[in-house]
Amino acid sequence: MSQVSTEPDLLYTEEEEALRAAVRDLLTDRCAAADVITRGESGVPHDPELWKALSQGMGLAGLLVPEDQGGQGATHREAALVLEELGRAVAPVPYLTSAVVATEALLACEGPVAAGLLAALASGRTVGALTVPLNVGPGGAYRTVRLENGSLHGELTGIADAAAADVLLVPAEDGGLYAVDADAVTIVPQVSLDQTRPLARITFDSAPARPLTADAATAVRRALRAGAGLLASEQLGLADWSLTETVRYLKERKQFNRPVGGFQALKHRLAQVWLEVVGTRAAARNAADALATGSADSDVAVAVAQAYAAPVAVHAAEEALQLHGGIGMTWEHPAHLYLKRAKADSIAYGTAGAHREALAALVDLQAP
């Protein structure tokens, strides 16, 4: 069994709370639920203006990148907090995929190409996407494309936020990781369960590739681990919105001449969701802190956070829909945005079951 070496800081610092307030203010102004719903059906599912405000305006795309490499030199704790707020707003921006996953992959690479891309991603002017399907978790198997004479051939599906990407980070059959300009490939959107983080099919037809590292496996693993760990904070934001909004509505909504929030059957269900949100917050902060400090406990912390948070976000969103009654079933009400994101998130970067399996090895509780 792995031991916990130092005690993780599970709280939010004052600086982190200030950052939260700033992000929340921006999202309140610029990311109304009604607009997110409309945008999902437009040809441009991502919100480029919001992305610009978050990345270039607030510098949030470079949180994980050291200052001398063009970033903000912050940690996973701050990035987790941004994701918490983005989850609360189901914001259609490629933050997790570009500023966390693609950025982490580049941080595992060396050389001028990777350094240039890292700075570009940190500035937010360039959006990156790692071409591993969204459902793959750390240590999971994934498809690669063929490398021939310095260019790539093949097809990949299930690549999140590829439609918004300027550059793709592509694991190839030779075991290396390559950078490919989005202009050099064909990207076709796939109709996605979660329209706020849409998937795409990418066809590589002799796409010119610049090598980033010969060891794609290490870079991908690192990227997916950070993605899975910080996804728990997004799930926390989703669950917290679902709970808060449902409580607010049930205090207001009256049937049988009383607020329906006074019925014990509903009170108990909401109290149960609250308990789960409390647990998710502790698990998500623990994962973010472990990643930030490079703790030896990171693998366990990430697996625990994802195994716990994924079903909680789904449960909270499902309860929100049910307890809203008929209105929750309408296209107009935002509850479905949260349900779809939560359900897609429960598959993203490994299902809860996949993370439990990983834990079985990590904490020595082996299968029969």
Place this chain on the structure above:
Amino acid sequence: MTDAAELRRRTQELLAAHPPAETDRLDFLKARFDAGLAWVHYPEGLGGLGAPRRLQAVVDAELAAAGAPDNDPRRIGIGLGMAAPTILGFGTDEQRRRFLRPLWVGEEVWCQLFSEPGAGSDLAALGTRAVRTDGDTPEGGGDWVINGQKVWTSSAHVARWAILIARTDPDLPKHRGITYFICDMTDPGVEVRPLRQITGEAEFNEVFLTDVHIPDAHRLGEVGDGWRVAQTTLMNERVSIGGMRIPREGGMIGPVSKTWRERPELRTHDTHQRLLRLWVESEVARLSGERLRQQLAQGQPGHEGAGMKLGFARLNQEISGLEVELLGEEGLLYEDWTMRRPELVDFTGRDAGYRYLRSKGNSIEGGTSEVLLNIVAERVLGLPSEPRTDKDVAWKDLAR
């Protein structure tokens, strides 16, 4: 202000004046109390120094390092966790001086006479009567005579004193006619009978009170103010339940994980999935407790404590239930049905079957899970309260 360095200095002084190796245990504890190092956040002269509560850890660490005896806090948990804060908060100077020192050193064990057969979740409906005798005290009335029945009283058979709430005015609505007393458990009118539970043991008692005499000097707080006084007691009960710090696999998940590792022949795919789920939930419950502890240490108010007990009750039950099933043929056996009266409840070292049965009480004792869910919904989420039909009705007119 007393700081950590000052407390260390005082602790070393105590150790120098009363070397633990050469000092009688009780004498050492009394000296520690008199030095203000018993509970440093208590006032001077009552075992403390008026220091911040978190600094107790400094004293405890120094004393543990020196091999000093402790006051066996588990044996006197009700006294320390419930009676003491109430006596401190509502007792007269004389009551504080008389009771706190023997309570803390463990010379006098305390028990709690609150629950009744007819007053469980609805504790304020209690019917044990306290009637004032004619006589001359400064308040006008005399001493008190108690009649009634209490239940689920741990340590009643070893206790010297009890904290007791009883009805002094049945004509008032239920919350307002209650008074809080200190009851002498050696009074001839106190009869303690073991209450055998589903584990086969009797860790609790029924207590029958027949014409028990309580001097007015042993009343805690004003006549009729007992419900408010009892809130202090109950609040401290929840603090002590929620404030514990545990290492990974420190709870009920520990033994079943050990069994899993040591006995591969028991493993099945179904139990594996369930074990991993419960392991994750246990780790998250542990982290939630740790986060709550960090919040409290920073002085940030947190409601999470209300949830901790709910979570642990369910986990204890599910984990021990899984363990019984995992054990297969062995799970069909039970360690011992002999009726015993243990002084302490301790899950560690007990068989899975015992833990399975005993943990059923975790969602009942100290507030049922259903009541706690109401508390979360109302006090944390601000949802409407349960309808109250008894608020303005005299206690004697309530349905029972």
